[in-house]
Amino acid sequence: MEEQLGNFVMSEPSVIFQELPAASGKLGRITLNVPATLNSLTLEMVDLLQEKLEAWLDDDAIAAVFIEGVGEKAFCAGGDVQALHQSAVATPGGPCDYAENFFTREYQLNYTLYTYSKPIICWGHGIVMGGGLGVMAGCSHRVVTEKTRIAMPEVTIALFPDVGGSWFLNRMPAKTGQFLALTGASINATDAIYTGLADRFISGGCKPDVLKQLLHQRWGPAAPENHALVCHVLRSFAQQSFDQHPVGQVESHLSVINTLCDGDDIHEIIDNIASLQMDDPWLSKASESLSRGSPLAALWIFRQLVTSRYASLKEVFQSEIQLATNIVRHPEFAEGVRALLIDKDRSPSWQYQFSRDVPAEVLSAFFDAPWDTNPLAHL
Numbered sequence: 001m002e003e004q005l006g007n008f009v010m011s012e013p014s015v016i017f018q019e020l021p022a023a024s025g026k027l028g029r030i031t032l033n034v035p036a037t038l039n040s041l042t043l044e045m046v047d048l049l050q051e052k053l054e055a056w057l058d059d060d061a062i063a064a065v066f067i068e069g070v071g072e073k074a075f076c077a078g079g080d081v082q083a084l085h086q087s088a089v090a091t092p093g094g095p096c097d098y099a100e101n102f103f104t105r106e107y108q109l110n111y112t113l114y115t116y117s118k119p120i121i122c123w124g125h126g127i128v129m130g131g132g133l134g135v136m137a138g139c140s141h142r143v144v145t146e147k148t149r150i151a152m153p154e155v156t157i158a159l160f161p162d163v164g165g166s167w168f169l170n171r172m173p174a175k176t177g178q179f180l181a182l183t184g185a186s187i188n189a190t191d192a193i194y195t196g197l198a199d200r201f202i203s204g205g206c207k208p209d210v211l212k213q214l215l216h217q218r219w220g221p222a223a224p225e226n227h228a229l230v231c232h233v234l235r236s237f238a239q240q241s242f243d244q245h246p247v248g249q250v251e252s253h254l255s256v257i258n259t260l261c262d263g264d265d266i267h268e269i270i271d272n273i274a275s276l277q278m279d280d281p282w283l284s285k286a287s288e289s290l291s292r293g294s295p296l297a298a299l300w301i302f303r304q305l306v307t308s309r310y311a312s313l314k315e316v317f318q319s320e321i322q323l324a325t326n327i328v329r330h331p332e333f334a335e336g337v338r339a340l341l342i343d344k345d346r347s348p349s350w351q352y353q354f355s356r357d358v359p360a361e362v363l364s365a366f367f368d369a370p371w372d373t374n375p376l377a378h379l
Helices: 043-057 081-090 097-114 131-138 165-171 176-183 189-195 204-215 223-240 251-260 266-274 281-292 295-307 313-328 331-342 360-365
Strands: 002-005 008-011 015-021 026-032 062-069 074-076 120-124 127-129 141-144 149-151
Touching: 015 043, 015 204, 026 043, 026 204, 043 062, 043 097, 062 074, 062 204, 062 223, 074 120, 074 131, 081 097, 081 313, 081 331, 097 131, 097 313, 120 131, 120 204, 127 131, 131 165, 141 189, 141 223, 165 176, 165 295, 165 313, 176 189, 176 251, 176 266, 176 281, 176 295, 204 223, 251 266, 251 281, 266 281, 266 295, 295 313, 295 331, 295 360, 313 331
Parallel strands: 026 062, 062 120, 074 127, 120 141, 127 149
Antiparallel strands: 002 008, 015 026
8 A cells, every 4th residue: 555645655564563552561463454465465574474473472561462454355365476476487497586485484474373472363354365374373362253254275276275274274173174175165254163263253343342452451471371361351252242153164064075075085086076066055166166276286285185184383384385395386386376366367277187197206296305405494
């Protein structure tokens, strides 16, 4: 956003940071502030967030952090995929400096969020996709509202559910994570709580009062007690909002999801989902999404979930940066972004028409380290 002032153009910051005095201590407030792109993350924004979170962690006055997105449409719609595309096409087949730096630093940020000792309240209102879900999932107190819409539709652009997706998708009930990863199906606040992506449902209109109550708290020096204060505040608003929960999709479809994902191999699972014939809008849309997506991507999505199922959080991000690096160096990703977001013809020319056409060695190459030292080896 820009504001004209005389002969000068003043740009608003992409991330707004505030330190709000409470009854005792302070609340750090973070606002993602790029409404034109639905608050999608750029490398600059990732670096700003990382720097401020590290500074606040060492600041005894900051007791908790509240993170939100500006506007009513989105918390964060993901990463700046068009910038990643530009990086990929600039050096086809070789290192993509911007894209690879972005993924490395984004995953570092995600790891910081997961391991942050102070309470972080994420107000996940509106669209929460891709990188935005990575931010929300890593926070300790995750709030969703009646307008929350969550998805990880990376199969449609030949990427994969990263930013910790290998962690949280593997921890969802039964085959839910696998189904959502392969189809990019959209879920709401009720689904988010059922699948473990969120902790509280609170009506979106309550945000000013939630902030007011957080600022009324007497924060102390101990993180566990401050986490308890956050729970105390959020719990009362969640109780007030209980009858406003939207109708969920995942739990009511769980038996169908489990049946569809009960195949002898990934090819059979893809067949089950893609050939689904049901008069059910949510399932039909999920089936169509997988059918339009990259068959190669569906394979690496499935393998990533399988190979990381028992991995530690550190190992998850180290495996994700390896796969992401190999993907952005491959033309399938650039073609997927071109078709969906650049030319918008929605007619990608995938390298393989069917998943069974993909040679085993081609798929395996995406899981080989492209460098001598993993850039997230320090985690």
